[in-house]
Amino acid sequence: MLNQLKTLFNAYYKLDCHRVIGGTIMSVFTSREKKLIKYLSQRDAWVSSNEIVSFFGISLRTLRSDVKNINTSGSYILSSNQGYRIIKKTKEIEELLQDKDQPETSDENNRELIILKELLISKQPLDYFDLxxxxxxxxxxxLTSITALKKIIAPYEVTIIRRKTTLALKGTEKNIRRLFCDMVYKEAENSILNTAILNAFFVDIDVFEIKNTIFKIISEQQFEINDFALNNIVLHVCIIIDRNKYELQPELFEMKPALLDADSPSQCAAQILARITDKYDFKASRNDFDSIYALLLISMKKIGVKENYARLNEFVEPSIIRFVKKLIVEIYNEYYINLDNDEFISNFALHLNNIINRKMSLRNPLLTSIKDSYPTIYEISVFIAKQIQDQYAGIDMNDHQISYIALHVGAQIEKQTLTKIKTVVINPEYLKLNALIYSKLETNFLNDLSITMVSDESELAKIGSKNIDLILTTMPLKGYYTCEIVDVTVFISQKDIETIFAAISDIKKKRMMENDSLLQYFDGTFCYFEHAKNYEEVIKQLCATHKELDDDFLKRVMIREEISPSEYMNIAVLHPIQCDEKSTFITVGIFKKPFRWRKNDINIIFLLSVSQKDKNNFLKILKQLIEMFSSSRWMAHHSYINTYDKFVRFIKEHK
Incomplete structure (x- = not known):
């Protein structure tokens, strides 16, 4: 759905483009305006307005507007009571019409964007005829544009309704805010999200004052925050103000002292809401508080983390700290993800302490986007939730609690870490150039490499060669490694950079071929569900296709499902929590019609069994399944896939 919004914004920004033709600066014409110029250029006589309107399917007002826009760059089209005609085929017009590289704008896309923007910002329903x-x-x-726009915003569970002569958005406040937020971010893609962009959207709000207020509150709590994260919070606060000022909100929220004492993000969220509700005169809702709290939780960083870690025993019970450290070891053993650092231990121990001792149970407005956008991080968080549940009886680890765990885990694992190329750089400490090497690699390969620095080859054993995609070394290696190895100089020359680029390209090509290797896990078992009663029956039917599976496997799948539904958008991936089965296999089931799982309508389901030997591939398999079968290509083809052979063909063609 974000890609569809992106298409609208790309078209919108092209309207500001200009180019020079024949020494004259000319506006970039829309595709329809270019077609109009071509149409008139092929006629030697006057063409009536009725003929043009009929040919292009536009109104007379639109025709006049197009002619006016074209003539703003010079006199190209004559108009009279006889109609329209090109003045003469000038060199500029011929160059313009022959230029295949000229960017075109989409009138339809731009029009849909304007309509959406008006509906979101308008405080009252829009008059249909005035629009x-x-x-x-x-x-x-x-009407055609509104029909197209409805399809684009449908995934947000928002629609456009028409009552007599007015138009308005219909959806929950939460979903409309989510749409609003994505719209602002897509507009900011052509630059960095900043106060200037926010000011353009929220003309009735003092964005600069709000930003300064939030920054001051965070600083007073001895926390720091980067500018991008701060602007993100400012955006959400502006949306809260904008929509609360003009609409009554349910679930009015009272700031209870017990909650305000919980932790620093809670205190900051409460203070921010107190300031803005007082200034803009509205009542805050519980959803408002939860939204700000969730963003602060992942954005604020305590000044002096090491000092805080040293004093952690003053705030958290030692048994909780020991449990967190034990949990980190179990996470690494199960997923090969290393969370062993002071910042994670401090932040997560404080969070867990609040859950256990204060019985905190906040709603997380970001739940759906976290689960759908970062399924592998969410899966790790389900594992963590199960360990907490087993350790501390009576703690309700629901979806919202799990999503907060995901925020802590995700803060330590960069968004691309699971897809970045895991790279180890070997450079002897005595050369004292590790900082320079790291800086150069980060500058050139920030989005491609996840970098670990080691001083000699012996340290590779601690990391585990299976978890390395690329080795960059300034010294000869003695061992044998199956991953890519690149010899580099200590100064990372331009030649080194080119060689590393080539290695990255090779690794990415191999990854693209992994879709075929995914087929090795499918065992040929295929279920086609024309009718299904409920999700329990579907699980039992999938498990029943494997006679070697005992009742204990079914029980463990059900336990995982009860902790948090295994649905991700339109797909569900069933599996036990731990990867210690006798064999690795994937069984697939396809639904003839969308089937309501727990919260989502799904059209495909997988039963996944992973052995101890293959458990290091679990997250990769999960990620591949979700990416492939939530894609637009799958959504377009799934209704035609009703046999295993067709299913296999789809995987082979999905590159």
Whole structure:
């Protein structure tokens, strides 16, 4: 759905483009304007307005607007009571028409963006006829644009309703805010999200004052925050103000002292809400508090982490700290993800302490986006939740609690870490150049490499060669390694950079071929569900296809499902929590019609069994399944796939 929004914004930004033709600066014409120029250039006589309107399917008002826009760059089209004609085929027009590289803008995309923006920002329903007139389009064209726009915003569970002569958005406050937020971010993609962009959206709000207020509150709590994260919080606060000012909110929220004492993010969220509700005169909802709290939790960093870690025993019971350290070892053993650092131990121990001792149970408004966007991180968090549940009886580790755990885990694992190329750089300590090497690699390969520095070859054993994709070394290696190895100089020359780029390219090509290797795990078992009663029956039916599976396997799958539903968007991946089965296999089930799992409608389901030997591939398999079968290509083809052979063909073609 974000890609569809992105298409709208790309078209919108092209309207500001200009180019030089024949020494004259000319506006970039829309595709329809170019077609109009071509159409008139092929005619030697006057062409009536009725003929043009009929040919292009536009209104007379739109035709006049297009001619006016074209003539803003010079006199190209004559108009009279006889109609329209090109003045003469000038060199500029011929160059323009022959230029295949000229960027075109989409009138339809731009129009849909304007409509969406107006609906989101408007405080009252929009008049249907006034909107059509302001866009210089016919009522039928507006209806077509609204129909297209409904499809784009449907994944947000928001729609456009028409009552008599007015238009308005219909959806929950939470979903409309999510749409609003994505819209602002997509507009900011052509630059960095900043206060100037926010000011353009929220004309009635003093964005600069809000930003300064939030920064001051965070600083007073002895925390720090980077500018991007701060702007992100400012955006959400502005949305809260904008929509609360003009609409009544349910679940009005009272700041209880017990909650305000919970932790610093809670105190900051409460203070921010107190300031903005007082200034803009509205009542905050529980959802408002939870939204700000969730963002602060992942964005704020305590000044002096090492000092805080040293004093952790003053705030957290020693048994909880020991449990967190034990948990880190179990996470590494199960997923080969290393969370062993002071910052994670401090932050997560404090969070767990709050859950256990204060029985905190916050709602997380970011739950759906966290689960759908970062399924592997969420899966690790389900594992953590199960360990907490086993250790501390009576703690309710629901989806919202799990999503907060995911925020802590995700803060330590960069968004791309699981897809970045895991790289180890070997450089002897006596050369004293590790900082320089790391800086150069980060500058050139920030989005591609996840880098670990070691001083000699013996340290590779601690990391585990299976978990390394690429080795960059400044010294000869004695051992044999199956991953890519690149010899580099200590100064990382331009030649080194080119060689590393080539190695990265080779690794990415191999990864693209892994879709075929995914097939090795499918055992040929295929279920086609024309009718299904409930999710329990589906699970039992999938497990029943394997006679070697005992009741204990089914029980462990059900336990995982009860902790948190295994659905991700339109797909469900069933599996026990731990990877210690006798063999690795994947069984697939496809639904003839969308089937309501727990919260989502799904069209495909997998039963995944992973052996101890293959457990290091579990997250990779999970990620591949979700990416492949939540893709737009799958959504377009799934209704035609009703046999195992067709399913296999889809995987082979999905590159």
């Amino acid at each position: 059509a007139n302001s866009l210089f389009i016919s009522e039928q064209t507006l």
